[in-house]
Amino acid sequence: MQRRKDNKGRVLKDGEVYRKSDGLYMYRWTAKNGKRHTIYDATLEGLREKEEKIQRDLADGIRIPECSLTLNDLFELWRKNKVGLKEHTFANYVYIYNRFVRDEIGMMKLKDIRKSDILSYYNGIVRNGKMALNTLETIQNVLHQVFAVAVDDEYIRVNPTDGVLTAIKAAHQYETPKRHALTLPQQQAFLNFIKKTPKFQHWLPMFTFMLGTGCRISETVGLCWGDIDFESGFITIQHNLVYHDHEVGGCYFTMSTPKTATGKRAIPILPEVRKALEQERANQQELELVCEYEIDGISDFVFLNRFGQPQNPQTVNRAIKRISVAYNEAELEKAEKEKREPQLLPPFSCHNLRHTFCTRLCENETNLKIIQDIMGHRDISTTMEIYAEATKEAKAHSFANLNGKLGISV
Structure with missing residues (x-):
């Protein structure tokens, strides 16, 4: 059988055609779905480069006819x-x-x-x-x-x-920023300032709760009175309240279950947390504040704003910033009068409060599984990382106290 040739006498392969009318080379092939397809090129070399790619794609099962998809x-x-x-x-x-x-x-x-x-x-x-x-x-x-x-x-x-x-x-020499816990003095300074400052006092129960449970902000604002069993002494974390602030779709709340099974957990109620929750309820009763705002069938939220609606996480973070700024201004003034170095609060957010609780827990608890369960960490490595950081500082403090007490100086 005589093979077809182009105008230069070169033998064409199966599927190749030279069109004398316009001088173009053409290649036809059949896809897996049985449909015939065609490509063109001004040169035989260019056409065969395209052919090779098509044959590789066909061998690998790539859907060539549908490659126009965006x-x-x-x-x-x-x-x-x-x-x-x-x-x-x-x-x-x-x-x-x-x-x-x-x-x-x-x-x-x-x-x-x-x-x-x-x-x-x-x-x-x-x-x-x-x-x-x-x-x-x-x-x-x-x-x-x-x-x-x-x-x-x-x-x-x-x-x-x-x-x-x-x-x-x-x-960009980027490193994932570490979330640092507040030190014990910083934590106490933050809470004491709120307690002593009338315009911030209404935030004390919520921040005491967060520092005493390690709950995420979505878990805190989504907490319902029905999740709290004062008799058994446990708080059940079983849903999150998420606030969406999108240009498309507007602003709205949604309730959801925790992302993982470990997120659903029971947290013992510390005496300080019990007191904070009781204070929150008393404050709402005094203000005749009732939650009538329903989200996905739930309406008995614990932490409310002055309109009787669940707290917005963004609002809570802004409150932390306002309180920290006010504290630092007052501390700078006080330190200047007392001729000492000011003990300032670093910038922090709601998640730093969770990290702070976990650090305090790690400083006082050695069972990593208990810590992981209380925090709702999916991966034990997250727990171990915080534990290692907390115990490293504790060891350094312990050894600092040992200075000159081991009888090894000569």
Whole structure:
């Protein structure tokens, strides 16, 4: 059988055609679904480069006919089929994608997206100040899942987001910021200042509760009176109250269960916490404050604002900042009068209060499983890290007291 040749006498392979009418080379092949497809090139060398890629894709099972799909197309596919995420987590993912990805790289075709494109996109976000580097992890989390669908469904070979965030962090010399606990004197100074300052006194029960239970802010604002059993002496943590503040969808609360099984737990009620809860109830009775705000069928929230609504986590963090600033101003003035160094409060948030409780617990409890259970840590390594940090400081303090007492000086 005589093989076809081009105008230069070169033998063409199966599927290759030289078109004399326009001088183009053409290659036809059949996809797995039985459909015929065609590509063109001005040179035989260029055509065969394309052929090789097609043959590799076919051998690897890549869906060549559907390579016109965009990242936005794949996101919609992921969004449609994604299950197992908490409602607020899923809503946040969708919001992040729509705000930062859809109009930036969402229209790019999957077949054209390379790791360098993702790297450039991430660098642009950080460089333009659109998002802090640690927050970029949320975008990475979403995109990695979306591209994983593309890999699993054989649209692309590899996930272009693999390793990109690590490279960005290395380039920016980024280290995950450590959450530091308040020292015991700082913790006591914070609470004492609230207690002695009339305009802040209404915050004392909540912050005493947080420092006496280690609850997350979402668990604290979502706490209901029905979760507290004063008779048995236990508080049951079984749901979170999450506040959404999105440009799309507006502001709203949602109730959810803990992300993991370890998040649902029982915490013993310390005497100080019992007193704080009783004080909170007394304050609300004195102000005739009743919670009539219902969220997903729940309305007996413990910590309320002056309108009888659950506290907003952002409001609580702003309160910490106002109290800390007021304390530091007063302490600076007092220290100047007393001719001493001021003992100032560092910047901190609600999560630092949780970390502070865990540190105090680690300083007084050696059973890591008990600490993990009380804190609701999914991974024991999180507990161990805080425990190691707390005991390291305790050891240093202990050895400082031993100075000159071991009888080893000569």
